Amino acid sequence: MKKVLVITGSTASGKSDLGVEFAKKFNGEIISCDSVQVYRGLDIGSAKITESEKQGVVHHMIDILDLSESMNVAFFQTMARKLIDDITNRGKLPICVGGTGFYIKALLYDYEFEVESDIVDDDFDELSNQELYELLQNSDQKEANKIHVNNRKRLLRVLRLMKSSGKTRTSIVESQKHELLYDAKVYFLTYPREELADRINRRVDIMMEQGLLDEVTSVSSHGQHFDYQALSAIGYREFHDYFLGNKTLEEVLEDIKKHSRQFSKRQMTWFRNQMPGSIVNMKDTTQETMAHSIAEWLNSDKMEV
Numbered sequence: 001m002k003k004v005l006v007i008t009g010s011t012a013s014g015k016s017d018l019g020v021e022f023a024k025k026f027n028g029e030i031i032s033c034d035s036v037q038v039y040r041g042l043d044i045g046s047a048k049i050t051e052s053e054k055q056g057v058v059h060h061m062i063d064i065l066d067l068s069e070s071m072n073v074a075f076f077q078t079m080a081r082k083l084i085d086d087i088t089n090r091g092k093l094p095i096c097v098g099g100t101g102f103y104i105k106a107l108l109y110d111y112e113f114e115v116e117s118d119i120v121d122d123d124f125d126e127l128s129n130q131e132l133y134e135l136l137q138n139s140d141q142k143e144a145n146k147i148h149v150n151n152r153k154r155l156l157r158v159l160r161l162m163k164s165s166g167k168t169r170t171s172i173v174e175s176q177k178h179e180l181l182y183d184a185k186v187y188f189l190t191y192p193r194e195e196l197a198d199r200i201n202r203r204v205d206i207m208m209e210q211g212l213l214d215e216v217t218s219v220s221s222h223g224q225h226f227d228y229q230a231l232s233a234i235g236y237r238e239f240h241d242y243f244l245g246n247k248t249l250e251e252v253l254e255d256i257k258k259h260s261r262q263f264s265k266r267q268m269t270w271f272r273n274q275m276p277g278s279i280v281n282m283k284d285t286t287q288e289t290m291a292h293s294i295a296e297w298l299n300s301d302k303m304e305v
Contacts, residue, residue, distance in 0.1 A: 001180075001181070001182055001183040002084060002085075002088045002094070002182050002183065003088075003093065003094075003182065003183045003184075003185070003297070003298060004084060004094045004095075004096060004108065004182040004183070004184045004185075005022065005026070005028065005093060005094070005095045005096070005184075005185050005294060006033075006095075006096045006097075006104060006108070006184055006185065006186040006187065006277070007019045007022070007095065007096070007097045007187050007189065008033065008096075008097075008098060008099055008101060008104055008186065008187070008188050008189070008271070008275075008277075009099060009187070009188045009189030009190055009267070009280075010099070010188075010189065010190045010191070010196055010264040010267050010268060011099060011200055011203075011260050011261075011263060011264045011267065012047075012196065012199040012200045012202075012203045012260075012264075013189035013190055013191060013196070013199075013282060014189060014282060015097050015098065015099065015189055016047070016049045016053065016097060017053070018097075018189065018287065018290075019057075019095055019097035020049075020053065020054060020055055020057050021287060022095060022290075022291065022294065023057040023093075023095050024055065024057060025291060026093050026095075026294060026295075026298065027091070027092050027093060028057070028087075028092055028093035028094065028095040029057065029058040029059075029060065029083075029087045029092050029093075029094065029095065030057060030058065030059045030060065030095050030096075030097050031060045031061055031080050031083050031084070031087075031094055031095065031096045031097070032059060032060065032061040032062045032097060032098050033061070033076075033080070033096045033097060033098030033099075033100050033103050033104050033107070034046065034061075034062075034098035034099065034100055034103075035071055035076075035100045035103060035233070036230070036233045036235075037049075037061075037062050037063075037098070038061060038062065038063070038064050038065050038071050038076075039063070039065050039066070039067055039069075039071075039230045040063045040064075040065065040066060040067070041067055041215075041218070041219045042067070042215075042219065042230060042233070042236065043215065044207050044210050044211060044212045044215045045207060045212055045215060045216065045233070045235035045236050046233070046235065047203065047207070048062065048063075049062070060080075060083050061076070061079065061080065061083070064079075065230075067219055067225065067228050067230045067231070068228060069230075070229045071229065071230075073102060073103055073106045076103050076106070076107070077103075077106045077107055077111070080096070080103075080107045081107065084107075084182070093298070099267055101267060101270045101271055101274065101275060102270075104186075104275070105274060105275055108180055108181060108182055108184050109178055109179065109180060109181065110178065110179050110181055111178075124156055124159055124160065125156075129149055129150050129152050129155065130149060132152065132155040132156065132159065133147070133149040133155060135159060136155060136158060136159060139162060139168060140158070140162065140168035140169060140170050142170045143158060143168065143169045143170050184277075185277075185293075185294060185297045186275060186276065186277030186278065187277060187278050187280050187290065188268070188271045188275070188277055188278065188279045188280065189280050189282055190268060190279060190280070190281060190282065191281065191282055191283055192281065192283055195283065196261075196264060197261050200257060200260045200261055200264060201257050201261075203260075204235075204253060204256050204257050204260065205253075207235070208253060212235070213239075213249070216231075216236055216239045219231070219236075220236075220239070220243070222243065223239070223240065223242075223243025223244070226240045226243075234256065234259045234260055234263055235256055235260070238252045238255040238256050238259065239252055
């Protein structure tokens with residue numbers, strides 16, 4: 001199995017910097033696993049790594065989409081798996097860095113996802129919701145049981161998936177064994193609760209000093225484009241009320257800090273329940289200790305997780 005190093009963790013836990021250090025030490029390239037850093041223009045609010053911070057290390061999956069485009073897990077999975085193959089074939093170590101846990105799990109495990117079909121030569125749009133539902137019942141009763149008859153968008157998506165793939169959604173889901181596709185060594189970085197909260201709060205203050213308000217004003221066209229998926233991310237969406245005149249800038253900053261702290265807690269809960277790996281308290285663990293463990297893993301044929 002191909003070896004993949006994963007550096008994930010709480011917001012403001014130092015993932016990007018550590019990823020760079022390990023990439024330099026172990027001849028690696030970084031695959032960003034962040035659902036916001038894929039967007040061009042969302043730099044400050046996404047804590048996107050700068051060119052100087054990269055220290056010459058190659059980073060992938062950053063600045064690849066325009067703000068008007070939508071990011072999804074199926075797209076990420078396809079692109080990132082190709083990158084793992086390419087990086088490995090060139091004799092380097094793929095290092096996945098980022099805090100979007102669902103993307104990381106989708107990358108490492110044998111999951112398949114619904115993708116939008118390009119099929120337009122069908123008559124589904126002419127059918128009523130009830131007729132669509134009956135079609136699905138006749139072909140995939142188990143999936144039909146999960147969908148309300150009036151959820152037209154989902155009915156169309158599932159029927160078009162079936163037409164394009166030749167498989168029912170139920171058969172796709174049941175064929176997945178939830179097995180790792182790579183020999184992955186996974187670290188989840190965190191800090192003691194109060195210190196992590198301080199780090200998050202301080203980072204938001206620094207973002208404002210760096211020009212976050214100007215960035216949001218520019219990318220949202222003065223508040224006109226908050227319907228973009230990209231601007232639904234923490235650090236951006238909170239400014240919508242500011243542009244509407246419903247909140248002060250101080251209230252917006254407090255919301256960003258609060259939402260970031262809440263998200264950090266959800267990241268930890270998700271990781272503990274969904275992803276085998278090592279939780280690393282960066283307060284009492286040194287980079288050298290982690291590097292030693294990584295070196296042993298790289299020289300071993302035994303699966304890490």
